[in-house]
Amino acid sequence: MNTTALIGAQWGDEGKGKIIDILARKADYVVRATGGSNAGHTVVSGGNTYKLHLIPSGILYPDTFNIIGNGVVLDPKVVLEEMDALAALGVKFDKLMIDLRAHIVMPYHKEIDELSEKAKGKNAIGTTKRGIGPCYADKCDRIGIRLVDLLDPKVFAEKLKRNVDFKNKLITAVYGGEPLDFNEIYAEYCAYAKRLQPYACDTGAVLYDAIKADKRVIFEGAQGTLLDLDSGTYPFVTSSHPITGGFCAGAGVGPTAIKECIGIAKSYTTRVGAGPFPTELNDEVGAHLLNVGHEFGTTTGRARRCGWLDAVILRLAVRINGLTGLVINKLDTLTGLKKLKIATHYDYNGKLIDCFPADISMLADCKPVYEEFDGWTEDISSCKKFEELPEAAQAYIRAIERFTETPVKMIGVGADRDQNIYR
Numbered sequence: 482m483n484t485t486a487l488i489g490a491q492w493g494d495e496g497k498g499k500i501i502d503i504l505a506r507k508a509d510y511v512v513r514a515t516g517g518s519n520a521g522h523t524v525v526s527g528g529n530t531y532k533l534h535l536i537p538s539g540i541l542y543p544d545t546f547n548i549i550g551n552g553v554v555l556d557p558k559v560v561l562e563e564m565d566a567l568a569a570l571g572v573k574f575d576k577l578m579i580d581l582r583a584h585i586v587m588p589y590h591k592e593i594d595e596l597s598e599k600a601k602g603k604n605a606i607g608t609t610k611r612g613i614g615p616c617y618a619d620k621c622d623r624i625g626i627r628l629v630d631l632l633d634p635k636v637f638a639e640k641l642k643r644n645v646d647f648k649n650k651l652i653t654a655v656y657g658g659e660p661l662d663f664n665e666i667y668a669e670y671c672a673y674a675k676r677l678q679p680y681a682c683d684t685g686a687v688l689y690d691a692i693k694a695d696k697r698v699i700f701e702g703a704q705g706t707l708l709d710l711d712s713g714t715y716p717f718v719t720s721s722h723p724i725t726g727g728f729c730a731g732a733g734v735g736p737t738a739i740k741e742c743i744g745i746a747k748s749y750t751t752r753v754g755a756g757p758f759p760t761e762l763n764d765e766v767g768a769h770l771l772n773v774g775h776e777f778g779t780t781t782g783r784a785r786r787c788g789w790l791d792a793v794i795l796r797l798a799v800r801i802n803g804l805t806g807l808v809i810n811k812l813d814t815l816t817g818l819k820k821l822k823i824a825t826h827y828d829y830n831g832k833l834i835d836c837f838p839a840d841i842s843m844l845a846d847c848k849p850v851y852e853e854f855d856g857w858t859e860d861i862s863s864c865k866k867f868e869e870l871p872e873a874a875q876a877y878i879r880a881i882e883r884f885t886e887t888p889v890k891m892i893g894v895g896a897d898r899d900q901n902i903y904r
Contacts (some may be wrong), residue, residue, distance in 0.1 A: 494705070
């Protein structure tokens with residue numbers, strides 16, 4: 482069996498797009514199985530920068546099949562705009578497949594998302610306002626509209642009318658917003674359906690046959706472990722499961738179908754939006770990480786919060802995902818810092834803890850316990866072997882392996898797909 486899951490091991494934005502792109506060169510299938518257009522991957526290749534939100538990263542390779550699984554919430558407008566932008570760069574879509582069971586993000590989802598965030602005031606979660614949470618909520622409430630419904634004009638009309646009538650009451654009576662027009666939405670989305678119809682199929686069945694035939698399959702992660710709905714920093718999380726188990730439900734495969742699981746992390750920690758962040762740095766080091774690391778969101782453009790590497794988080798990711806290895810990205814961003822720190826434990830009211838707490842109020846009171854390391858000034862962006870790294874950089878990577886009890890199999894030393902060290 483030749484299957485690999487790639488998981489974000491922090492709060493997302495770990496550079497998964499680059500790693501997925503590298504592995505997709507040799508993959509037969511690349512599968513996106515969770516999340517929606519609230520996620521984003523940036524891939525730098527051949528002088529071009531590709532911004533991918535819903536389209537799997539394997540789309541850049543003409544021989545690779547790309548699957549958007551049943552666990553994804555699909556915004557037709559966004560995915561078609563993305564396809565048009567990629568087509569202008571010469572990308573083909575003859576091997577793109579979208580599962581019939583994927584739920585569709587509707588205009589009322591986006592409207593409710595924005596109005597709900599506004600109504601929460603200082604308690605707002607900091608969503609992307611892309612309608613992802615409300616779409617997943619409808620899925621759980623069993624009133625969602627799936628791609629298979631969208632493709633049937635009669636079924637779509639019936640379900641849309643029922644939902645628009647109900648959502649308009651919520652929008653106007655609860656949030657004081659303006660009602661949405663059924664006819665406008667119906668016409669717009671029927672046009673989307675015509676364009677999406679050629680890509681619609683039962684991708685779970687396709688994937689099952691591919692795995693049985695020992696095809697090389699990459700499961701593409703979106704977001705990160707700490708944003709998982711169950712195991713993350715709830716309620717400051719996403720609305721799906723960006724962990725290994727999420728691939729099983731969201732791609733329609735069993736857990737034994739995934740052989741290897743690689744966690745992707747930065748050499749430091751970032752997060753977007755509100756919520757506790759024990760190692761956050763609001764000083765010149767934080768500014769260094771922000772600016773040198775170009776830490777601005779692919780989807781929103783928001784500046785990311787930056788801090789030292791947190792090994793407590795990485796140990797959680799190892800445990801939840803069953804990680805068999807780690808990729809450490811952006812090691813080059815640390816170049817020039819005299820001293821480096823890794824949080825090995827937390828101090829909570831004088832008690833040393835090494836597990837990530839479930840209570841975010843407790844997390845907010847946790848103080849990181851650091852181990853300090855020497856930095857380096859040498860340019861490492863052209864290093865191809867581990868031994869070429871400065872001794873201090875080698876020691877930093879070995880410390881990560883020691884703290885997580887997990888091998889670091891790859892190190893990113895630049896943004897380009899070729900700026901990597903393999904071990």
